[in-house]
Amino acid sequence: MNAHSSLYIGIMSGTSLDGIDIALVEITDNQTRLIASLETPFTPSLKQQLSSLITSKQCDLATIGDLSYQLADEYANAVNYLLNENKVSASAVTAIGVHGQTVFHHPESNYPHSLQLVNASVLAVKTGINCVHNFREMDIALGGQGAPLVPLFHQSLRPQLAIELPEESLVFANIGGIANLSICDKDNLLGFDSGPGNTLIDIIVQTRFEKEFDHNGALARKGNVNSAFLEAMLTDPYFQSEIPKSTGREYFNLSWLASFEEYANINAYDILATVTELTAITMTQTLKAKSGLLILCGGGAKNALLVERIKSYLPKWRVASSDDFAISADFMEAMAFAWMAYRTLNGLPSNAPSVTGAQKAAILGQITYAP
Ligand SMILES: Nc1ncnc2c1ncn2[C@@H]1O[C@H](COP(=O)(O)OP(=O)(O)OP(=O)(O)O)[C@@H](O)[C@H]1O
Numbered sequence: 001m002n003a004h005s006s007l008y009i010g011i012m013s014g015t016s017l018d019g020i021d022i023a024l025v026e027i028t029d030n031q032t033r034l035i036a037s038l039e040t041p042f043t044p045s046l047k048q049q050l051s052s053l054i055t056s057k058q059c060d061l062a063t064i065g066d067l068s069y070q071l072a073d074e075y076a077n078a079v080n081y082l083l084n085e086n087k088v089s090a091s092a093v094t095a096i097g098v099h100g101q102t103v104f105h106h107p108e109s110n111y112p113h114s115l116q117l118v119n120a121s122v123l124a125v126k127t128g129i130n131c132v133h134n135f136r137e138m139d140i141a142l143g144g145q146g147a148p149l150v151p152l153f154h155q156s157l158r159p160q161l162a163i164e165l166p167e168e169s170l171v172f173a174n175i176g177g178i179a180n181l182s183i184c185d186k187d188n189l190l191g192f193d194s195g196p197g198n199t200l201i202d203i204i205v206q207t208r209f210e211k212e213f214d215h216n217g218a219l220a221r222k223g224n225v226n227s228a229f230l231e232a233m234l235t236d237p238y239f240q241s242e243i244p245k246s247t248g249r250e251y252f253n254l255s256w257l258a259s260f261e262e263y264a265n266i267n268a269y270d271i272l273a274t275v276t277e278l279t280a281i282t283m284t285q286t287l288k289a290k291s292g293l294l295i296l297c298g299g300g301a302k303n304a305l306l307v308e309r310i311k312s313y314l315p316k317w318r319v320a321s322s323d324d325f326a327i328s329a330d331f332m333e334a335m336a337f338a339w340m341a342y343r344t345l346n347g348l349p350s351n352a353p354s355v356t357g358a359q360k361a362a363i364l365g366q367i368t369y370a371p
């Protein structure tokens, strides 16, 4: 262990399966600073295998081991490339915090669990760096949702924002496949998954337009919101349920969309406009009554239409991208897992019981030492 280094790496590959985000960060007691970063797609074969596993929720046992190995392999290649490009040696990095690939999230079952795939031993061998992984399990063992975990990291950024925040609320909204909010009031931290982020938008674009995502919301802009479809989707109990709550692509997916009778009778542009509106409404419904600063991050922060619709529901809020505060919107989650590795190695908790519902704060993850 390199006790004096403050360099950490965070690896995130999220629910949208758009690829791997790697952040090399420098962490001191009150700052997490991005030094270098890399975003790289999965190989098409790995993406296809992950997508079909997540969608079908079925596999033979060998698949779990195969995919965990392949993920570690692709993560390691990306880490080694990033270090090489930036002339940083592996020995200068204290640890990698690796989220792994969520393929199933089931915190509400009789035997609650959440499965993130990565073979951390392979990653440690191939990078020569100690790895911290499996961050969600302990929170779930303590009765929590195991997600979202980033709110405590978001709260740690408060001093770094270098702005005065008097009585106003400070909220971070990560718009990934799933959208999650961190409500960072001075003495209180709340957070939850509000529901779909880009996932429903991506599904429609990928199945109806043969594109990967709705660039800047341009396709949705050509459609009209269908109010009957919107109202029907909004009756889903998830949107009204109390926190703690977390969700995933196993819930908000094509089958979910197709379960509404309106879905079959609407053109693809209108479906897109309507799911974009749904995303904006469900992300903002708990904030409307208040005012404050809403900081957006994640890929959906680049969807200009979605951001416009979010702003329209929050006239009393200042809405900005984390990029405006010199905190990368694209690498926020990867930075969070680097920070969590730092917390684990320093014997500090990374979960917030007020967010996940866990009985107590706990040191998260397991450490796999590079041989
Ligand atoms: N220019 C853009 N216009 C519209 N949408 C965009 C743009 N760039 C990225 N996106 C959206 O952002 C998504 C990727 O976001 P991100 O990488 O934050 O998700 P993730 O980390 O996989 O998800 P999660 O946070 O749920 O784990 C893409 O799938 C796409 O829908």
Ligand SMILES: CC(=O)N[C@H]1[C@@H]2OC[C@@H](O2)[C@@H](O)[C@@H]1O[C@H](C)C(=O)O
Pocket (backbone or CB within 6 Å): 014, 015, 102, 105, 114, 146, 147, 148, 149, 150, 151, 176, 177, 178, 179, 180, 193, 246, 247, 248, 333
């Ligand atoms: C189970 C799981 O992987 N959840 C992710 C997902 O992606 C966004 C949202 O749903 C959030 O709850 C979480 O990720 C972030 C990094 C978190 O734990 O805060």
